[in-house]
Amino acid sequence: MERQPDRRRLRTRKQLREALFELILENGYDLVTIEDITNRADLGRTTFYLHFKDKEQLLLQSIDEIANDLISQIDPSLIFFSSENLEYKRQNLILAPVKLVFKHASENANLYKIILRGEGAFKISNRFRSIINIAAAQIMAVRIKELEIDQPSLPIDVMGNFFAGTLLTLVTWWLENDLPYSIDEMANMVRELVLFGFSKQFPV
Amino acid sequence: MERQPDRRRLRTRKQLREALFELILENGYDLVTIEDITNRADLGRTTFYLHFKDKEQLLLQSIDEIANDLISQIDPSLIFFSSENLEYKRQNLILAPVKLVFKHASENANLYKIILRGEGAFKISNRFRSIINIAAAQIMAVRIKELEIDQPSLPIDVMGNFFAGTLLTLVTWWLENDLPYSIDEMANMVRELVLFGFSKQFPV
DNA sequence: ACATTTATGAACAATCTGTTCATTTAGATT
DNA sequence: AATCTAAATGAACAGATTGTTCATAAATGT
Numbered sequence: 001m002e003r004q005p006d007r008r009r010l011r012t013r014k015q016l017r018e019a020l021f022e023l024i025l026e027n028g029y030d031l032v033t034i035e036d037i038t039n040r041a042d043l044g045r046t047t048f049y050l051h052f053k054d055k056e057q058l059l060l061q062s063i064d065e066i067a068n069d070l071i072s073q074i075d076p077s078l079i080f081f082s083s084e085n086l087e088y089k090r091q092n093l094i095l096a097p098v099k100l101v102f103k104h105a106s107e108n109a110n111l112y113k114i115i116l117r118g119e120g121a122f123k124i125s126n127r128f129r130s131i132i133n134i135a136a137a138q139i140m141a142v143r144i145k146e147l148e149i150d151q152p153s154l155p156i157d158v159m160g161n162f163f164a165g166t167l168l169t170l171v172t173w174w175l176e177n178d179l180p181y182s183i184d185e186m187a188n189m190v191r192e193l194v195l196f197g198f199s200k201q202f203p204v
Numbered sequence: 205m206e207r208q209p210d211r212r213r214l215r216t217r218k219q220l221r222e223a224l225f226e227l228i229l230e231n232g233y234d235l236v237t238i239e240d241i242t243n244r245a246d247l248g249r250t251t252f253y254l255h256f257k258d259k260e261q262l263l264l265q266s267i268d269e270i271a272n273d274l275i276s277q278i279d280p281s282l283i284f285f286s287s288e289n290l291e292y293k294r295q296n297l298i299l300a301p302v303k304l305v306f307k308h309a310s311e312n313a314n315l316y317k318i319i320l321r322g323e324g325a326f327k328i329s330n331r332f333r334s335i336i337n338i339a340a341a342q343i344m345a346v347r348i349k350e351l352e353i354d355q356p357s358l359p360i361d362v363m364g365n366f367f368a369g370t371l372l373t374l375v376t377w378w379l380e381n382d383l384p385y386s387i388d389e390m391a392n393m394v395r396e397l398v399l400f401g402f403s404k405q406f407p408v
Numbered sequence: 409a410c411a412t413t414t415a416t417g418a419a420c421a422a423t424c425t426g427t428t429c430a431t432t433t434a435g436a437t438t
Numbered sequence: 439a440a441t442c443t444a445a446a447t448g449a450a451c452a453g454a455t456t457g458t459t460c461a462t463a464a465a466t467g468t
Contacts, residue, residue, distance in 0.1 A: 005435090005436080006434090006435065006436080006444065006445070007434090007435070007436095008433095008434065008435070008444080008445055008446075009444090009445075012445080012446080028325050028326055028327075029325065029326075030234070030325050033423085033424060033425090034424080034425070034426090035424080035425095043446075043447090044446060044447045044448065045447090045448085046426095046427085046428095046446080046447065046448075046449095047445080047446055047447070049425095049426065049427075050445070050446075053426095054425085054426090090408065117326045117330075118322025118326060118329055119325075119326055121232050121233065121234050121323075122232055122233075122321045122322060122323055123232075125322055126321075143406075144406065147406070147407070150406065152402070152405035152406055153404075153405065154393055154396065154397070154405055155393075157377070157381075158374065158377065158393055158397075159397075159402065159405065161373050161374065161376075161377045162370060162373060162374065162397050164373075165369050165370060165372075165373030165374075166366060166369060166370060166373075168369075169365050169366060169368075169369030169370075169373075170362065170365065170366070170369075173361070173362065173365045177361075189358055189362055192358065193358070193362075193363075193366050193401060194401050194402060195401045195402050195403055195408045196400065196401045196403050196408070197397060197398050197399045197400045197401035197403070198356070198363065198398060198399050199399055199400050199401070199403065200357075201356035201357065201358055201363065202347075202348065202354065202356055204294065204399045204400070209466090209467075210413065210414070210465090210466065210467080211465090211466070211467095212413080212414055212415075212464095212465065212466070213413090213414075216414085216415080237454085237455065237456090238455080238456075238457090239454095239455080239456095247415075247416090248415060248416045248417065249416090249417085250415080250416065250417075250418095250457095250458085250459095251414085251415055251416070253456095253457065253458075254414075254415075257457095258456085258457090
């Protein structure tokens with residue numbers, strides 16, 4: 001089941017994946033049958049089982065791939081900060097990885113919508129959410145270490161969830177509203193809200 | 205299908221509902237069959253169909269009931285503020301309804317977990333999330349009006365989603381970690397993060 | 409005690425799943 | 439171009455689940 005070089009395998013898997021994405025967004029995860037997928041992909045039903053155990057495995061594998069791709073982009077953007085000056089760090093430590101997430105989301109909008117809508121079972125969206133949570137915790141750890149600041153009074157766990165939650169909330173809103181702002185604008189909004197909340201918006 | 209006074213109907217529905225909640229939390233929404241539900245509830249399988257069309261209707265109805273119950277508590281807590289002094293308002297306009305949500309979540313922990321985990325289809329969790337979004341928008345509208353402040357620079361839509369997102373993120377974290385803080389502590393964290401972000405936690 | 413509503417279990421067709429297998433088709437290799 | 443190999447196909451199958459009908463039994467309200 002794991003070899004490289006047959007066009008048919010790659011083409012078939014790509015067709016199955018895209019058919020699944022389309023059908024989930026059209027009808028919802030639960031209503032999609034294997035036969036729906038293979039019909040949309042112009043393939044025989046048995047062909048599906050040559051590649052995947054079931055709907056869930058196909059979707060989970062897609063999420064793992066997209067998550068690894070995102071991580072591979074975010075990780076270097078964090079290490080990168082070790083060699084920069086303080087003011088630059090303060091400005092960009094949050095901004096840089098957040099921009100990456102918005103860019104990544106727009107480039108994989110269908111799958112992001114599926115994940116963020118919570119289609120499929122608990123573990124499907126949570127596999128991705130936990131990755132974002134870990135990334136948020138890393139960013140904060142880097143920030144705390146690099147900027148040599150005191151321990152915050154709120155539980156670090158709560159702060160990580162808040163950061164990740166805000167990011168995913170705004171990415172969701174952005175995708176579901178057909179990208180009404182640019183990536184830079186969205187990233188700046190996230191930075192603004194995560195760092196200052198409403199305090200700069202009106203007197204609190 | 206809509207009459208009041210037969211104990212059997214009420215008892216049966218209650219048993220079906222609780223059986224469904226338990227089974228979802230144990231095995232995940234997708235894996236729960238009607239027969240699982242009626243077995244757990246000690247009822248015949250056909251009895252289920254005397255009351256509900258399918259799993260989804262039972263869950264959606266539960267969510268509607270819980271949502272209406274929450275709204276009926278939050279609405280008066282907002283009106284209440286029309287007659288208070290400014291300082292009290294600033295302190296409690298956010299705090300009061302947020303406390304209500306945490307209290308409500310702890311009193312209906314199973315159903316909240318189901319909703320917030322995103323079990324079931326898209327529309328299931330979204331029916332509830334959209335209600336929280338509306339409530340958050342109302343709270344901000346009241347705040348802006350009562351405090352007579354300028355229009356914020358961020359889109360009001362984004363701010364509403366941020367507020368609701370933060371609230372639901374922390375409620376989720378709280379329930380999934382077995383209520384490690386009190387309701388008041390959690391509500392204060394939400395207020396702190398929504399109003400000030402990380403700015404009071406470390407220099408930004 | 410009686411009339412009515414509700415619960416029950418058997419039986420049914422319909423749908424979907426996941427698998428097997430013999431056959432056809434397409435890609436890779438030389 | 440000919441050949442070898444891997445992949446796709448469609449038919450057929452058993453098993454699960456759904457949603458319905460119906461006759462019967464049990465519980466409830468008055």
